[in-house]
Amino acid sequence: RTDSDRLWESLMEMAKLGATAKGGVNRQALTDLDRQGRDLFIQWCRAEGCTIRIDNIGNIFARREGSDPSAKAVMAGSHLDSQPTGGKYDGCFGVFSGLEVIRTLNQHNITTQSPIEVVAWTNEEGCRFPPCMMGSGVFTGELAFDTMMARTDADGVTVSDALDAIHYRGSDSVSPSEIKAYFEPHIEQGPILEDTDTTIGVVIGGLGQKWFDLTLTGLEAHAGPTPMNLRRDAMMGAAEVTQALNRIAFEHQPHGRGTVGCMTLHPGSRNVIPGQVKMTLDMRHWEPEALIAMGQAVAAAVEDICQRHGLAYELTPTADFAPEHFNKEYVDAVREGAKKLGLSHIDIISGAGHDAMFVGRVAPAAMIFIPCKDGISHNEIESATPEHVHAGCNVLLHAMLDAAGL
Amino acid sequence: RTDSDRLWESLMEMAKLGATAKGGVNRQALTDLDRQGRDLFIQWCRAEGCTIRIDNIGNIFARREGSDPSAKAVMAGSHLDSQPTGGKYDGCFGVFSGLEVIRTLNQHNITTQSPIEVVAWTNEEGCRFPPCMMGSGVFTGELAFDTMMARTDADGVTVSDALDAIHYRGSDSVSPSEIKAYFEPHIEQGPILEDTDTTIGVVIGGLGQKWFDLTLTGLEAHAGPTPMNLRRDAMMGAAEVTQALNRIAFEHQPHGRGTVGCMTLHPGSRNVIPGQVKMTLDMRHWEPEALIAMGQAVAAAVEDICQRHGLAYELTPTADFAPEHFNKEYVDAVREGAKKLGLSHIDIISGAGHDAMFVGRVAPAAMIFIPCKDGISHNEIESATPEHVHAGCNVLLHAMLDAAGL
Ligand SMILES: NC(=O)NCCC(=O)O
Numbered sequence: 001r002t003d004s005d006r007l008w009e010s011l012m013e014m015a016k017l018g019a020t021a022k023g024g025v026n027r028q029a030l031t032d033l034d035r036q037g038r039d040l041f042i043q044w045c046r047a048e049g050c051t052i053r054i055d056n057i058g059n060i061f062a063r064r065e066g067s068d069p070s071a072k073a074v075m076a077g078s079h080l081d082s083q084p085t086g087g088k089y090d091g092c093f094g095v096f097s098g099l100e101v102i103r104t105l106n107q108h109n110i111t112t113q114s115p116i117e118v119v120a121w122t123n124e125e126g127c128r129f130p131p132c133m134m135g136s137g138v139f140t141g142e143l144a145f146d147t148m149m150a151r152t153d154a155d156g157v158t159v160s161d162a163l164d165a166i167h168y169r170g171s172d173s174v175s176p177s178e179i180k181a182y183f184e185p186h187i188e189q190g191p192i193l194e195d196t197d198t199t200i201g202v203v204i205g206g207l208g209q210k211w212f213d214l215t216l217t218g219l220e221a222h223a224g225p226t227p228m229n230l231r232r233d234a235m236m237g238a239a240e241v242t243q244a245l246n247r248i249a250f251e252h253q254p255h256g257r258g259t260v261g262c263m264t265l266h267p268g269s270r271n272v273i274p275g276q277v278k279m280t281l282d283m284r285h286w287e288p289e290a291l292i293a294m295g296q297a298v299a300a301a302v303e304d305i306c307q308r309h310g311l312a313y314e315l316t317p318t319a320d321f322a323p324e325h326f327n328k329e330y331v332d333a334v335r336e337g338a339k340k341l342g343l344s345h346i347d348i349i350s351g352a353g354h355d356a357m358f359v360g361r362v363a364p365a366a367m368i369f370i371p372c373k374d375g376i377s378h379n380e381i382e383s384a385t386p387e388h389v390h391a392g393c394n395v396l397l398h399a400m401l402d403a404a405g406l
Numbered sequence: 407r408t409d410s411d412r413l414w415e416s417l418m419e420m421a422k423l424g425a426t427a428k429g430g431v432n433r434q435a436l437t438d439l440d441r442q443g444r445d446l447f448i449q450w451c452r453a454e455g456c457t458i459r460i461d462n463i464g465n466i467f468a469r470r471e472g473s474d475p476s477a478k479a480v481m482a483g484s485h486l487d488s489q490p491t492g493g494k495y496d497g498c499f500g501v502f503s504g505l506e507v508i509r510t511l512n513q514h515n516i517t518t519q520s521p522i523e524v525v526a527w528t529n530e531e532g533c534r535f536p537p538c539m540m541g542s543g544v545f546t547g548e549l550a551f552d553t554m555m556a557r558t559d560a561d562g563v564t565v566s567d568a569l570d571a572i573h574y575r576g577s578d579s580v581s582p583s584e585i586k587a588y589f590e591p592h593i594e595q596g597p598i599l600e601d602t603d604t605t606i607g608v609v610i611g612g613l614g615q616k617w618f619d620l621t622l623t624g625l626e627a628h629a630g631p632t633p634m635n636l637r638r639d640a641m642m643g644a645a646e647v648t649q650a651l652n653r654i655a656f657e658h659q660p661h662g663r664g665t666v667g668c669m670t671l672h673p674g675s676r677n678v679i680p681g682q683v684k685m686t687l688d689m690r691h692w693e694p695e696a697l698i699a700m701g702q703a704v705a706a707a708v709e710d711i712c713q714r715h716g717l718a719y720e721l722t723p724t725a726d727f728a729p730e731h732f733n734k735e736y737v738d739a740v741r742e743g744a745k746k747l748g749l750s751h752i753d754i755i756s757g758a759g760h761d762a763m764f765v766g767r768v769a770p771a772a773m774i775f776i777p778c779k780d781g782i783s784h785n786e787i788e789s790a791t792p793e794h795v796h797a798g799c800n801v802l803l804h805a806m807l808d809a810a811g812l
C-alpha cells in the first residue's frame with residue numbers, strides 16, 4: 001500500500017504555488033509559477049533517485065529503472081498546470097500518485113521488471129495557450145510542434161517564448177515506443193461517482209472535442225438613434241450563436257456538450273452597439289459521427305445567424321480531437337485493482353480531455369478516476385478527500401505492478 | 407453669418423486631444439485628456455473676453471454680458487468628453503458653435519440685450535461613469551449630487567476623486583433660473599437627415615432612457631464532464647437576456663431601442679462554464695408608458711430566465727430618464743432660423759440623450775441637428791461636412807439672436 005499522508009502532504013505543498021485567496025490554485029502553463037512547480041517536482045523525483053528527461057515541448061519524464069534493460073516503461077502521470085481559477089487536485093493528483101508509487105517501491109526496496117516512469121505533461125489545461133493537452137499532443141504527434149510553438153496567449157506571447165522564459169525547452173528525445181502502458185489517475189471533474197457513492201471510476205474512454213475561436217464583425221453605432229432594423233449588432237449574433245451551440249448540444253444527449261467560456265465585446269461601452277465580438281466555442285461528444293454533426297450544425301448556424309444580422313465572421317478551429325477508447329487489457333487491470341482492494345467501482349466515460357487520450361493513440365493507456373466534491377472542478381472550490389486520493393493511488397500501484405512485473 | 411473656417415479649425419484643434427489612430431477621439435470624462443480639452447476651451451473663451459464659472463460637478467459656463475443687466479442668459483452648449491472610440495463632432499460641435507456665435511458677435515461689435523453664455527457639461531457620454539448627462543443632470547437636480555460623486559468607473563475610481571484629480575471641482579453656483587433659453591447644436595447620430603437629404607433637424611424632443619447593470623451568477627464548472635442539464639451557466643442566461651431585450655425593443659417599434667454594450671465573463675476560460683456574467687442593458691422609447699412597459703418586460707424576462715437556468719441575479723438601475731418634449735417657442739425659433747437661411751429642414755426626435763433634455767425640464771430648451779455620415783457616431787469613423795457644421799452654427803446664431811434681442 002502507498003503512504004496516504006505522504007501523498008497528501010505533497011499535494012498540499014504543491015498547492016502553495018499559485019495559491020488563491022479562495023483556496024484554489026492559479027498556476028497557468030509556462031508561467032513562472034509553473035516553473036516553480038516543475039522545479040519542485042524534479043527535486044522530489046531526484047531525491048528518489050530518478051533520472052530526468054525533458055523533451056522539446058517541456059514534458060518532464062522521471063525514470064526509476066527496472067531489472068530488465070530491454071523492457072518498455074510502465075508510465076503514470078498527468079499535469080502540473082492549472083486553470084486561472086483552478087483547484088489543488090486537477091492534474092497534480094495524477095503526477096504525485098505516480099511519484100508516490102516510486103516512493104513506495106523505494107521504501108519497500110521493490111524492483112520491478114519494467115522501468116517505472118512518471119510524466120508531467122506541458123499545458124494540459126489549454127486555457128492560456130489553446131489547445132488543451134498540448135504537451136502530450138506534441139509527444140504523440142497529434143499536434144504539430146511548429147504550430148504549437150507559434151500559439152499565442154491573450155497578450156501575444158508565444159509558447160516558444162514562454163517555454164524559453166521558464167527554461168523548460170528540453171533536448172531529450174523520448175519516444176512513444178518506449179511505453180508499455182500509461183496510467184493516469186485524475187479527479188472525475190463530474191458528478192457521477194459522487195452521485196452513485198462510488199470510490200473508483202474505471203475510465204473506458206473520453207469524449208472527443210472540437211474547439212473554435214469565433215469573431216463576429218458588425219458595425220459599432222450609437223445605441224439611441226440607430227433604429228433596430230438598421231443595426232449590425234455583433235452582440236445579437238453572439239447571443240444567438242451561444243443559444244444555437246447549447247441547443248445543438250441538447251439535441252445530442254446524453255453525451256453532447258456545448259460551452260461558450262470567453263466573450264469580449266468591442267468597444268465595450270454601454271451606449272454603443274458592439275461592432276465586434278470575439279468568443280470561444282467548446283463542443284464534445286462520445287460518438288465520432290455525432291461530434292462531426294455538432295460541428296457542422298454549429299458552423300451552419302453561425303453562417304445563418306451572421307447572414308440575418310449582416311455580420312462578417314471568422315470561425316477558426318483551435319482543437320479537434322476524436323473520442324478515445326482506452327486499452328482493454330489495462331482498463332481491466334484498473335478494474336481488477338479496485339476489486340482486489342475492495343473498493344466500489346463503476347465504468348465511466350471522461351467528459352474532460354486528458355493526456356491519456358492522446359497517449360492512448362500511440363501506446364496502451366487507461367485512467368483511474370476518483371470523486372470530487374459536487375463534481376466541481378475548474379473552480380477554486382474543487383475538493384477531494386484524503387481517503388479517495390489514497391484509494392486512487394493504491395489502484396494505480398496495483399495496476400502498475402501488474403503491468404511492470406516483479 | 408458665422409465664420410465657417412474658424413469653427414472648423416477649432417473643432418480640428420480640439421480633436422488632436424485624444425486623437426486615435428483611426429481618426430477618432432478617445433477623451434473620456436474626467437481623464438487628463440478631458441482636462442486638457444477643458445483648459446483649451448477656457449483659454450479660447452477668455453480670449454473672447456468671457457468670464458468663466460465652474461460649478462460643483464465641473465460644468466463650465468463662459469459668459470458674454472448683454473446690455474440689460476436684469477435679463478436672463480441665452481445659452482448654447484454641449485459637451486467635450488467622448489466615447490472610448492468616439493468621433494470629432496459628438497459634443498464639440500455644440501460647444502464650439504456656441505463659442506463661434508460669441509466670436510462672431512465680438513467680430514461685428516454686436517451687443518445683445520440678454521447675456522450670451524456657452525456651457526460645456528461634464529460627462530455627457532456616461533461610458534466611464536454612468537449615467538450619461540451627469541453634469542446637466544446634477545445642474546438641473548435630476549441627478550443627486552452625492553450619488554453621482556460616489557459613482558465609480560471600471561477601476562473603482564469615483565467621480566469625486568476623478569474631478570479633484572483634474573482640478574475641475576468648482577465652487578461657483580449657477581442656477582437654472584438664470585436661463586432664458588438653452589440651445590444645443592449636435593450631430594444627429596442617426597441616419598434620418600442623410601437619408602432624406604436634409605441639412606437641419608429641428609429636434610422636437612428625445613427618447614426616454616432606462617439603463618441597468620445586470621449580474622448573473624451561476625456555478626463555474628468544467629465544460630467537459632458537466633452534463634448540459636446539470637449546468638448553471640451564467641452565459642446561457644446572458645445570451646437569453648440579450649435576445650429578450652432585443653425582442654422587447656422590436657415589439658415596441660418604431661421608437662423602441664434595446665442594446666447590450668458591455669459583457670464580461672468570469673472566469674473567462676474556454677473550457678470553463680462561466681460562473682458569472684456582468685452586462686449592461688440600454689432601453690429607450692418616445693412614449694413614457696412604452697418605456698415603462700419595456701423596463702417591466704425586461705425585468706420579468708430576467709426573472710424567468712434566471713429561474714430556468716438556476717441563476718441568481720442583481721438588476722441595478724443606473725439611469726432612468728423620461729422622454730423630453732422641447733419648448734415650442736424655441737423649437738419654432740430653430741425652424742424659423744433654418745427657413746430664413748434657406749436650409750432644408752425636418753422635425754426629428756433625438757434617439758440619443760442630450761444635456762438639452764435635462765435642461766429642458768427646468769428652462770426652455772431646443773436643439774439643432776445636422777447630418778453625420780451614414781448616421782454613424784460613437785465610432786471613430788464619425789464624420790460631418792464643413793458645410794453642415796457651418797449651416798448648423800448659422801441656425802444657432804439666428805435662434806440665439808432671436809431669443810437674446812439686440
Ligand atoms: N482534465 C482537464 O481539465 N482537461 C482540460 C481539457 C479539457 O477541457 O477537457
Ligand SMILES: NC(=O)NCCC(=O)O
Nearest residue numbers: 224271530531538758759
Ligand atoms: N448624444 C450622446 O451621445 N449622448 C450619450 C448618451 C446616450 O447614450 O444617449
